Amino acid sequence: xxxxxTLLPPEVYCSFAPYWKDSVLYSKRYMTTILESEDGTxxxxxxxxxxxxxxxxxxQTRDQRQTGYIRRRLMKYVGHxxxxxxxxxxxxxxNSGEIGASFxxxxxxxxxxxxxxxxxxxxxxxxxxxxxxxxxxxxxxxxTLSGELTQAWSxxxxxYPVLRxxxxxxxDLSPDTPEHTNIKMDFVESFxxxxxx
Amino acid sequence: xxxxMYKQKYVFHLFPxxxxxxxxxxxxxTDDFSGMGYSTAEYIEDYPSYRTTHTFLLKNxxxxxxxxxxxxxxxxxxxxxxxxxxxxxxxxxxxxGSSATVINIxxxxxxxxxxxxxxxxxxxxxxVNRNKWFARKITxxxxxxxxxxxxxxxxxxxxSQIKCVSFLYLxxxxxxxxxxSFHTPEVATIELVFKELPKEYALL
Numbered sequence: 001x002x003x004x005x006t007l008l009p010p011e012v013y014c015s016f017a018p019y020w021k022d023s024v025l026y027s028k029r030y031m032t033t034i035l036e037s038e039d040g041t042x043x044x045x046x047x048x049x050x051x052x053x054x055x056x057x058x059x060q061t062r063d064q065r066q067t068g069y070i071r072r073r074l075m076k077y078v079g080h081x082x083x084x085x086x087x088x089x090x091x092x093x094x095n096s097g098e099i100g101a102s103f104x105x106x107x108x109x110x111x112x113x114x115x116x117x118x119x120x121x122x123x124x125x126x127x128x129x130x131x132x133x134x135x136x137x138x139x140x141x142x143x144t145l146s147g148e149l150t151q152a153w154s155x156x157x158x159x160y161p162v163l164r165x166x167x168x169x170x171x172d173l174s175p176d177t178p179e180h181t182n183i184k185m186d187f188v189e190s191f192x193x194x195x196x197x
Numbered sequence: 198x199x200x201x202m203y204k205q206k207y208v209f210h211l212f213p214x215x216x217x218x219x220x221x222x223x224x225x226x227t228d229d230f231s232g233m234g235y236s237t238a239e240y241i242e243d244y245p246s247y248r249t250t251h252t253f254l255l256k257n258x259x260x261x262x263x264x265x266x267x268x269x270x271x272x273x274x275x276x277x278x279x280x281x282x283x284x285x286x287x288x289x290x291x292x293x294g295s296s297a298t299v300i301n302i303x304x305x306x307x308x309x310x311x312x313x314x315x316x317x318x319x320x321x322x323x324x325v326n327r328n329k330w331f332a333r334k335i336t337x338x339x340x341x342x343x344x345x346x347x348x349x350x351x352x353x354x355x356x357s358q359i360k361c362v363s364f365l366y367l368x369x370x371x372x373x374x375x376x377x378s379f380h381t382p383e384v385a386t387i388e389l390v391f392k393e394l395p396k397e398y399a400l401l
Contacts, residue, residue, distance in 0.1 A: 020381060028265070029374040030273025038228075039242050041396045044369070046275040051268070051375075088379040089258070111262035 005195030007118045010083030012073050015127045018057035024087050025056040053189040055163055058182055067181045074171055082167050084187045085122050085160030097153040103144045112161055114138045120162040166190045200267050203332040204401050208279040210330050217252035247366055247393040254386050273373045280391045281322035281363040292355045299343050308338045320365035325358050332365055368393040
């Protein structure tokens with residue numbers, strides 16, 4: 001039996017930068033099974049050939065407008081696929097990106113686990129201003145995009161690989177004041193796909 | 198800091214972050230029976246299995262990527278590899294010469310307490326730094342303070358250079374989910390749980 005499947009792209013993006021005072025957690029789960037006899041002899045099985053990744057972090061909103069921005073998306077997109085920047089794998093644009101360009105230049109893209117194909121990056125200046133593209137290819141200093149930039153991005157703008165993921169079933173919104181809220185977000189990588197056998 | 202092999206198995210040689218206290222457990226395979234107020238225990242295996250937890254601090258994305266690649270290579274709990282205790286299990290009393298096949302140690306009742314079979318306590322790890330370390334098998338005892346090793350280190354190693362001489366264990370990770378805690382985008386800690394596989398020394 002064989003078939004072709006395409007991983008479904010994110011429907012919404014979590015573009016709020018994390019509150020770094022609480023650590024950003026990035027996890028990998030390998031799903032191994034161990035059969036163990038009474039004397040400790042083991043038979044180990046690997047179920048998956050690659051890990052399931054996850055990310056958890058806290059967002060701190062400054063006012064009700066920001067809190068509402070997230071709350072609305074949580075209400076509409078629970079159970080949908082989210083695109084979440086992998087915050088620790090930050091890249092910084094080494095040159096400005098012009099409208100219409102199909103690549104971006106960065107100081108370094110090494111050690112960011114970039115993969116071309118269905119993987120995406122997100123270019124972010126603030127939570128409401130961002131653009132996303134699939135990665136067509138990358139070198140240590142350049143990323144080729146699946147489309148053209150629709151807005152100009154200045155040197156120093158930050159770029160992140162995107163984790164295609166599902167948001168946790170419970171999201172904890174803890175207001176410190178009527179306006180200021182800490183939101184704990186948990187994401188687990190999604191392999192939801194469409195295709196045919 | 199690249200990971201390399203000893204006896205066809207990778208060695209997880211990263212030095213732990215000692216600010217987070219590690220934990221050690223030595224367990225023995227036993228069956229306990231109790232009834233009517235009496236109990237008895239049957240040892241299924243003569244030797245204990247060592248389990249330890251360490252936290253590691255990585256200071257840049259390159260180091261983090263190297264460890265991540267190893268986790269992918271090991272596929273979580275699937276693959277056996279070597280890990281040192283990173284304790285000063287053995288205390289040297291002299292420098293180790295480049296062609297020496299013995300090491301001089303403080304008396305530790307080695308021959309009485311460490312079994313003369315493959316397994317726990319039969320392999321040592323001499324740690325200088327993350328780029329220089331030596332793994333050797335203890336092949337015998339030439340006296341209460343002299344251990345024989347399978348081959349020389351190939352270079353003179355002075356006591357002042359050595360951070361620790363630990364036992365080296367063959368084992369695997371005892372967790373399936375690995376969580377990096379990024380304190381900044383470049384600095385992260387990870388807690389790893391290691392479990393010895395006493396039965397697998399025989400497969401070497």
